[in-house]
Amino acid sequence: xxxxxQSPKYLFRKEGQNVTLSCEQNLNHDAMYWYRQDPGQGLRxxxxxxxxxxxxxxxxxxxxxxxxxxxxxxxxxxxxxQKNPTAFYLCASKRGFMNTEAFFGQGTRLTVV
Amino acid sequence: xxxxxxxxxxxxxxxxxxxTLSCTYDTSESDYYLFWYKQPPSRQMxxxxxxxxxxxxxxxxxxxSVNFQKAAKSFSLKISDSQLGDAAxxxxxxxxxxxxxQLIWGAxxxxxxxx
Numbered sequence: 001x002x003x004x005x006q007s008p009k010y011l012f013r014k015e016g017q018n019v020t021l022s023c024e025q026n027l028n029h030d031a032m033y034w035y036r037q038d039p040g041q042g043l044r045x046x047x048x049x050x051x052x053x054x055x056x057x058x059x060x061x062x063x064x065x066x067x068x069x070x071x072x073x074x075x076x077x078x079x080x081x082q083k084n085p086t087a088f089y090l091c092a093s094k095r096g097f098m099n100t101e102a103f104f105g106q107g108t109r110l111t112v113v
Numbered sequence: 114x115x116x117x118x119x120x121x122x123x124x125x126x127x128x129x130x131x132x133t134l135s136c137t138y139d140t141s142e143s144d145y146y147l148f149w150y151k152q153p154p155s156r157q158m159x160x161x162x163x164x165x166x167x168x169x170x171x172x173x174x175x176x177x178s179v180n181f182q183k184a185a186k187s188f189s190l191k192i193s194d195s196q197l198g199d200a201a202x203x204x205x206x207x208x209x210x211x212x213x214x215q216l217i218w219g220a221x222x223x224x225x226x227x228x
């Protein structure tokens with residue numbers, strides 16, 4: 001079945017560590033996105049990528065990094081520079097510019113301990 | 114800048130009844146998309162319904178329908194014959210028609226279904 005897979009579902013990080021969240025899709029979608037969700041707030045865009053080897057900062061990119069070496073994969077690294085990384089992270093993909101619907105993964109809950 | 118406001122943090126409805134969730138937005142654009150997404154306890158975001166601003170007809174998907182008032186910048190979601198599986202967070206979102214990425218999200222409304 002086609003879809004978006006995020007792993008792990010739960011992730012714990014110690015202060016000062018970098019961690020990488022995985023996002024893989026087999027929908028042959030060109031565009032991929034990372035969002036952060038905090039309680040009582042809507043989703044906020046961290047990074048997005050429209051094609052392989054290209055990505056753009058979203059509204060809250062500070063403390064995060066991404067790569068897009070393959071069409072299917074768009075990993076997000078939460079660096080130690082991110083001051084408040086505890087949140088729920090959602091990955092999404094879209095077929096392309098004209099397609100209006102974004103498909104979401106099931107998310108990763110990151111907790112700093 | 115575009116904004117999306119959902120003024121109801123929580124709503125409850127009796128099973129089989131109808132409930133309406135409110136959403137207002139602010140934009141100077143004339144062409145755009147509006148969406149309602151559902152986030153059940155599994156946390157996966159699921160598209161419920163979408164509306165193109167240039168269409169006057171309100172979108173409908175089975176038990177879900179919208180009341181799109183472009184002049185008032187209002188986009189409410191009506192759920193008819195509510196079912197227990199409808200319990201979730203519901204998010205309203207906006208996207209400019211010429212934008213490939215920029216979804217603007219409301220803060221969400223938690224919908225509780227009473228059996």
